[in-house]
Amino acid sequence: MDDELVLLGFLVVAGAIMVGSLSANRRHEQTTRRLNLIERKLDALLDNAGVTLAEPDMPEVVDLLRQGKKVKAVKTYRERTGAGLKEAADAVEQLSARGPL
Template sequence: MDYGMVLLGVAVLAGVVALGTSATDRRLTRVDRRLARVERKLDAIAEKLGVAVEEPALPEVVALVREGRKIQAIKVYRERTGVDLKDARDAVERLG
């Protein structure tokens, strides 16, 4: 077996995976930016119309906050709402 060819194959495969991952990361970054713009626009529309956007009622999260388990509350909040870590932490802080 020619180990040089095997190493070359592994190197090529690693390069292809790296390129694919990089391209996917760039696409996700663009999607995240677009989503943030859409959310800002929706927030502005809701504010202009006087519509109050309330936090989702999550009794499990409230119970965890009352028990002093903020980290678990943040995890559950993220799972239920799909928000990022900062938004979940901010929401849990508002609850407690």
């Protein structure tokens, strides 16, 4: 009987944790979708106004590129800017394409 109660308690706790996790994931996905929409709108407004943003000064990223550490440069760019993988890879590629670093 005691083993059954312990098992039942464990199952209840595990179920509660799963429900809480699913709810948190759902909120995170909703927030991500809303943020992506806001970013697209902001990009459209900037494009329409003819405004371009300068790339942030990233000496550590440039140093990594000089060392031939492109993957680490992309990772560092992402950490510093919060950019996604494609955006960071494109930015690092543009840095390396500018010529001698």
